[in-house]
Structures are given as C-alpha cells and as structure tokens.
Amino acid sequence: MSTTPPGRRLRLGLPRRAFSQVLLMQLAIAAGVAVLATGLFLAPLGDQLDDQAMRRALAIAQTTAQQPQIAAGVRETEPSPDGPVQREAERIREATGAEYVVVLDVRGVRWSHTDPRRIGGLVSTDPGEALAGHDVMEIDDGTLGRSARGKVPLRDGDGEIVGAVSVGIAYDSVRARLIHAIPGLFAYAGGALAVGALAAWLISRRVQRQTRDLAFSDIAALLAEREAMLHGIREGVVALDADGRVRLLNDEAQRLLGVGEEAVGRSPEEALGTGRTADVLAGRVAGTDLLTVRGRRVLVANRMPTDDGGAVATLRDRTELDRLGRELDSTRGLIDALRAQDHEHANRMHTLLGLLELEMYDDAVEFVGEVVGDHRATSEQVTEKIRDPLLAALLVGKATVAAERQVALWITDGTRLPDRLIDPRGLVTVVGNLVDNALDAVAGTPRARVEVELRAEGRTAVLVVRDTGPGVPPEQRELVFTEGWSTKEPPAHRERGIGLSLVRTLAERQGGSARVGDASGGGAEFTVVLPEALTEPGAEPALTGAREATGEEA
DSSP: OOOSOGGGSOOOSSOSBHHHHHHHHHHHHHHHHHHHHHHHHHHHHHHHHHHHHHHHHHHHHHHHHTOHHHHHHHHHSOOOTTSHHHHHHHHHHHHHTOSEEEEEETTOBBSOOSSGGGTTSBOSSOOHHHHTTOOEEEEEEETTEEEEEEEEEEEOTTSOEEEEEEEEEEHHHHHHHHHHHHHHHHHHHHHHHHHHHHHHHHHHHHHHHHTTTOBHHHHHHHHHHHHHHHHHSSSEEEEEOTTSOEEEEOHHHHHHHTOOGGGTTSOHHHHHOSSHHHHHHHTSSOSSSEEEEETTEEEEEEEEEOTTSOEEEEEEEOHHHHHHHHHHHHHHHHHHHHHHHHHHHHHHHHHHHHHHHTTOHHHHHHHHHHHHHHHHHHHHHHHHHBOOHHHHHHHHHHHHHHHHTTOEEEEOTTOBBOSOBSOHHHHHHHHHHHHHHHHHHHTTSTTOEEEEEEEEETTEEEEEEEESSOOOOGGGTTGGGSTTOOSSOOOTTSOSSOHHHHHHHHHHHTTOEEEEEEOTTSSEEEEEEETTOBOOTTOOOOHHHHHHHHTTTO
C-alpha cells in the first residue's frame, strides 16, 4: 500500500483544467508544425544545394572551354606538368575555388590535374558523353573523392571537338553549406515556435477567463445539469442571442407559448407573431413580473440580459392564480354585501319588532311583504331573462354587490338568453370582468347605474354592458384591451390589466370581437360578440368539454 498522502501523489495524464489542456494541445500543435515545416524545408534543401554545385561546376567548365589557348595547347603541345594547359587550368581552379579543373583530349588523357603526377594518365570516369558534344552535370566519385561535376566538350577555332573539360566542386563543401544552414533554419523555427507558444498562451488565457478556469469534465457536467434543470423545472425558460433570436426553449416554455423546436433560430415575432408576448421577450417592454396573455394562459415574464448581448426570459403560468384572485375579489365583494345585508337585516328586524310591540300587525305584514318582494323581484327578473343558471347566479350576486356599493344594476328589457350555451363558464368570465369594471367605473358617482344586456341572435351571443361613469377617451379605447394596461391601482394579491385582455382574447378566439364606445346617456358601452356561442334549438349543449377547457382561465 502506498504511504504517499493522496494530495501529494503524482497524477499522470492530461491536466484537468481547460486552460491547461488547451495550452498543452496548442503548444504540441505549434511544435509539430515547426518540426514538420523544418523537415519539409530541409528535405529539398540538399537537392537544391547539389543542383547549385553542379551548375556552378558546369559554368566553370564552360568558361574554361571558351579559352582559346586551352584548345590550342591540347592540339599543339604534349601533356606536361609545366605545360600551358596545366598552368591555365590551375589558374582558373584557384580563381574559382573549384576542387579540380581537368582538361583531357579525345583519348581521355589528362592535360591538367591538381596532382601533376596524374597528368598524362587516363581519366577515372567515362568522358564519352562530353566528347560526343553534350554538357554533363552529375554527382560522382573520382580519384579526388565524391564531387559535383560539370563536363563540357572542348572545341578549337573551327568548332571541332579536340577534348573535354571536367570541373569538380568538392561535395564536402555542399554538405558544409547544408549543415551551416541548419542552425539558422532552427533559429527561424524556434522563433516561430516561440511566437506560436505566446499566441497559444494568450488564447488559452482567454479560454480560461471564458470557462471560469473549469475543467472540461466540469463543463460537461454543468451542461448535463443545465439540460436536466431546464427541462425539469416547471417554469418556462427562453434564451435569446445577441441578434434577438431564440436559441433555447425548455419543455415548459414550449408548452406555455404553444410552440415547438421550430422556434429556435427565429425572432420572437417570427415564432409567436406580433403582440405583447413577443414584445416582452424581445425586451421592448421593460419591467419585472410583466403580465402577458398567450392563448388561454396568463403568463408572468421576467427578462434578464446576459454578458454576450443576449437575454434569458422566464415565464410562469399564473392562470390559476389570476382566477383565484378574481374569485377572491368576488368573495370579498359578497362578504361585504352579506355584511351590509346583515346590518340591514338587523335594522329590518328591529323595525319589525317595534311594529309588533306597538301591535301594528297590519303594518308589520305589509313591511315584511315589501322586503321579501324586492329580493324576489330581483331574482325573478334575472332568471326569467337569463336561463343559464351560472350566468343568472353571477348577475344576482353582482346585483347584491352593486346595491352595497350604491350602484343600480339593471338587466335590460331586451335581454333574452336561452339555456343553450356551449361554453357558459367562458361567458361568465366575460360578463364578470365587464360588470366588475363597470362597477369600479361608476362607484362613488351620483346616480350610478350599470346596465347589462344579453341576447341571442341565432347561435351568436351578444353582450352589452353600459355604465354612467366617465367613459373611455377615444385614444385609450384600444389600450384598455392591452395586457397589463390599467388606470386603476392594483390590489395587493394580483395585478391589473388582465380582465379586458382576456375578454378580447376569448372573443377573438371564437371569431368574435370586443370593442368599447360611448353610451347613449354618457359613460362607456362595451360590446362583445361571440359567434357560435349557442347550440341549435333542441341540441344538447356540450358543456363538459367546454367548461373544462375554459375552467383554467375563468
């Protein structure tokens, strides 16, 4: 068993940090490229130096062969160490730095050589090609060792070949030039490697900052955790890039927005269409906990910019919360109405008790009849004109709340709505929102009055709600249907600006409309048209599915 503490054990293999791994890989690549480039340069360099040496030897041989005294000496004298040919050849050799300059006749007999003892002897290599009139370049071995050679024919003044000139460049000098070039080449390669290493270090430092000095395994783990978190949380997440295009949608966001993976790479307007939801996601609407309506859902959106110029938006479904808030408002209104009724009931009981104690029995009977009759008249007025029990119960309750708030709530004589509604809860939402807004508008005004008219035109339901309030200015008649827009202070438990937006959304989804204008006696008049809202006479309304579908946003 090893006694080395775990923290001090040598860890082999690649370093864990992304910065270190990137730096190591880039250094290896830079070094490999430098070595490869050096090898690719050195490989042809030897051949180039050989070719240069052979061409130089050929040029010296051609220059020597052009000397007229050389050809004349071969033709007119005998080969001798002190002859004119030897003297001229040695002069040229010393002047050019060649290893040897050998002049030979057509028999292959040397007339010059660096070793005078070899003059008069036959050359060691075949001169046949040069004597045949051809120039020759080659690397070959001779009596003086390996050399780069150039051979040319030697001609007299008449152009007749009288011999040949062979010039050799010592091959050791060629190799010496190659070896001499290597240090410089390595210096250049080392400089390039140093520059590459510096660039690799700078790039790796940038990677280190961008990856927060994490290891690749940590980054992979974070990515896996992010995917699990994004697709596991019950909150919609939409990520946008610097160009404002969607780059990520988790499962909940797709469900809430009603889109799929095809939205990725598109702008919010292209994916969702124009509207407040697209404006909120694109950042054209600023603020926190912004309300928007998408389909049948009430969403709360928050948008946070990111360092790369993009943004991340979160979406929460508060349809149920908004419904509960409305029910709470209604419940509070009913509680206030019941409290007022309780107070009024106590007053009536005291009045009745006084009449009985005064033995005014006829007056007591008349008083009780009037009280019961008023309540019965209100209920009968609603139920005779509106046959649907949900709508009738809603309006009876609203009448009680209106009475408590000193507002007269009237069902017009033209109201006639049979019990053939396909989606009664959806219509309850529409009526409840419009009546609540009307009661808020007229509360505290003299002779406050709200009129409700509901009528059926074939299978179309038409709802008109009038009030005697201040009305809606023409420039605000479209704004009142905008999500999040309201002139009233929001209650503590929820925000304003959703009710009328839901009314228009419900109407337009059924192919209808919702608009506001001026009432004939002053105030506002809201008109909602819902085509196909009723079944044909004698048909059974499909209540179950419709009510379940609208129950989420009622």
